[in-house]
Amino acid sequence: MKIIFMGTPDFAVPALKALVAAGHEVVAAYTQPPRPGGRRGKELTSTPVHRAAEELGIPVRHPSSLKGAEEQAAFTALNADLAVVAAYGLILPQAVLDAPSHGCLNIHASLLPRWRGAAPIQRAILAGDEEAGATIMQMEAGLDTGPMLALARTPIDGKTAGELIEELAELGANLMVEVLANLPAHASEPQPTEGVTYARKIDKAEARIDWSQGAEAIERQIRAFAPTPGAWFELEGERCKVLAADLVDGSGLPGTVLDVRLTIACGTGALRPVRVQRAGKPAMAAEDLLRGWAIAPGARLT
Numbered sequence: 001m002k003i004i005f006m007g008t009p010d011f012a013v014p015a016l017k018a019l020v021a022a023g024h025e026v027v028a029a030y031t032q033p034p035r036p037g038g039r040r041g042k043e044l045t046s047t048p049v050h051r052a053a054e055e056l057g058i059p060v061r062h063p064s065s066l067k068g069a070e071e072q073a074a075f076t077a078l079n080a081d082l083a084v085v086a087a088y089g090l091i092l093p094q095a096v097l098d099a100p101s102h103g104c105l106n107i108h109a110s111l112l113p114r115w116r117g118a119a120p121i122q123r124a125i126l127a128g129d130e131e132a133g134a135t136i137m138q139m140e141a142g143l144d145t146g147p148m149l150a151l152a153r154t155p156i157d158g159k160t161a162g163e164l165i166e167e168l169a170e171l172g173a174n175l176m177v178e179v180l181a182n183l184p185a186h187a188s189e190p191q192p193t194e195g196v197t198y199a200r201k202i203d204k205a206e207a208r209i210d211w212s213q214g215a216e217a218i219e220r221q222i223r224a225f226a227p228t229p230g231a232w233f234e235l236e237g238e239r240c241k242v243l244a245a246d247l248v249d250g251s252g253l254p255g256t257v258l259d260v261r262l263t264i265a266c267g268t269g270a271l272r273p274v275r276v277q278r279a280g281k282p283a284m285a286a287e288d289l290l291r292g293w294a295i296a297p298g299a300r301l302t
Contacts, residue, residue, distance in 0.1 A: 001025070001081040001082055002025045002078075002080050002081045002082075003026050003027065003081065003084055004026070004075070004080045004083040004084070004100065005026050005029045005049075005084050005086075006029075006031070006086070007029075007030075007085065007086040007087055007088050008047045008048070008049055008087055008088055009047065009049070010048045010169070011086060011109070011168070011169045012048070012087050012169070015084060015086045015169070016029065016052055016053065016058075017052065018173040018174065018177050019084060019173075019176070019177065020058075022177045022180070026058050027078050027080060028058065028060070028061055028078055029052075029059070029060050029061070030061050030062070030088065031047045031050045031053070031060065031061075031088070032047050033062040034047070034050070034062070061074075063090075066091075072095045072096060072099075080099070080101075081101050081102055082101070082104070082105060083099075083100045083103070083105070084105055085104055085139060086107040086172065092104060092139065097140065104138070105137065105138060106139045106144075106146070107134055107136060107172035107173070108134065108135045108136075108144055108172075109132070109133075109134055109164075109165070109168045110124065110133065110199065111131060111153060112148055112191050113144075113191040113195055113197075114129075114196070115198070116199065117143060117144060117198045117201075118201040118202075119200065119202045120132075120199040122199070122225065123224075125161060125224035126220055126224045128220060130155060130156060132153075132155075132168060133151055133152055133153040133154060133171070134168050134171045134172035134175055135150070136148065136149045136151070136172075137149070146188075146191075147188035147190050147191065148190075148191060149179050149186040149188050149189075150186055154168070159223065160223045160224075160226040161225065161226060161227075162226055162228075202229070204229050206225075207221075207225045207229045207231050208232060208233070209221065209222075209231050209232065209233045209301075211233070211254040211265070211267065211301060212254045212255075212266075214268040215266040215267075215268060215269030219247055222245050222271075223244075226243045227283075230242075230243060230277065233301040234301070235295065239278075239279045240277065241283075242273045243275040245271045245274055246271070246274055247269060248269075248271065248272045249270065250263050250265060250269070251265055251268075251270065252270075253300075254266055254267050255302060256301075257298065260290070260297060261286075262289075262290060262295060264301060273286045276289050
């Protein structure tokens with residue numbers, strides 16, 4: 001098929017590569033414009049999809065909006081059979097949705113209709129869901145409301161958001177290739193009207209650990225925000241991220257360090273950080289942190 005690919009982050013790259021490997025003609029890759037980044041935060045940095053498309057010899061377009069008539073005409077002029085969308089980050093106007101002969105198919109990282117919206121993987125972990133997944137959906141004007149063509153499931157089973165993003169990127173890519181191999185056989189079905197939930201965008205303020213919460217909820221928070229933005233606490237005015245932690249026995253005033261192994265009392269139960277990151281430092285094992293930062297039993301984390 002003649003395909004326009006639309007995506008931005010690392011999550012979208014496996015789908016782009018899978019489409020090319022399957023023999024589809026990707027006539028253009030649409031992605032977000034380069035943003036300031038790099039080591040100093042000032043160099044313009046291309047998106048992962050931009051870089052992958054250039055390596056594959058695919059023309060790249062990165063408009064800041066698709067609302068203008070000129071951009072819509074340029075999109076339509078590609079005469080594509082289909083647009084494949086994966087975490088693109090821009091709203092597609094109706095003229096864009098209608099331009100390809102088979103419309104636009106989206107790889108959404110949830111089991112729709114649960115977790116429509118911007119952060120489905122993180123919200124699934126935070127909520128304690130047992131499963132996550134990828135859904136191939138025919139796009140329409142609503143927020144992830146279109147009919148579904150296929151879905152694939154995977155257990156969450158203690159995975160971090162970073163681990164699930166990688167897994168679902170591959171799962172969604174393979175599922176899209178499977179659908180396109182026999183598109184007529186994948187009839188679209190309306191999403192169920194029951195079980196709809198919305199995965200609002202992650203606010204950085206949500207990453208601060210509230211030790212009055214139960215240990216299980218905090219452990220889910222740590223996994224949902226690992227590796228980024230990273231769940232964090234403060235001690236003596238310094239911020240420290242917790243990237244992995246174990247549930248352990250213990251009790252005390254929430255936020256209190258209970259022993260020399262950095263076991264921390266929660267609202268119910270206790271946690272022991274396994275992997276942490278001080279501000280401005282690389283991630284490290286908790287025992288390595290304690291060699292350079294003496295956090296004594298009885299210290300209060302906020």
